[in-house]
Amino acid sequence: MSKEAHPYGGKRYIPGEKWSECPRCGMEMLVGSMLWDSLSGIWVCSETCRDEPGHRPVFIHKLTPKPSIHGTDPTKRLDKQEDFTVTTALTDGTWTLTNAAATAIITHTLPAATAGQSVVVTRISPFALRVDPDGVEVITGGGAGKYLQLDSDAATVTLVGSTGVWTPTITGDSSFEA
DSSP states (O other): OOGGGOOGGGOOOOTTOOEEEOTTTOOEEEGGGOEEETTTTEEEOSSSSTTOTTOOOBOOOSSSOOSSGGGOOGGGEEEOSSOEEOOGGGGEEEEEEEOTTOSSOEEEEOOOOOTTOEEEEEOOSSSOEEEEOSTTOEETTSOTTOOEEEOSTTOEEEEEEETTEEEEEEESOEEEOO
16 A cells, blocks of 8 residues: 555655554554554554454554654563552653553552653553552642553553653543542
8 A cells, every 4th residue: 555545544644754564464554553462472553453353452652752663662561460669760761561461450650750751651451550650749630649540451651750740641541549
């Protein structure tokens, strides 16, 4: 399929955009629209391969630029099945933290927010995933010390730090602690 005529979002090819071919169906896709299929360990298109039987591709995040296809390097994905304290080393903008294999609600507790930090958190397991700021810090939109909860499968939040505050960009359903 020609990039110029690609149906994704009704957009035409813009010079400088990155395109990739889906290894499963061969469709050309805008790199930011690919999905990570954790079962087969490959990136697939978001059009024809998202509902293939036996596979469960998930949306990772398309807004955070990273060095690999789609914006998230699967070698820098950290799957947790229980509560986890996020270290500063994991907030360098190259990590995606998930709740893969969790059998209950879990919480990822963030380190103190400082300028230049960034981390992506994605809900994969069918249980809520909570992201808790350090102490009385704030995730913008919530109160001091209140967690952000990812409520739907494949919900994703990219958190960008500044002194004492995490600013979220959220895809999917979410809510804040009351």
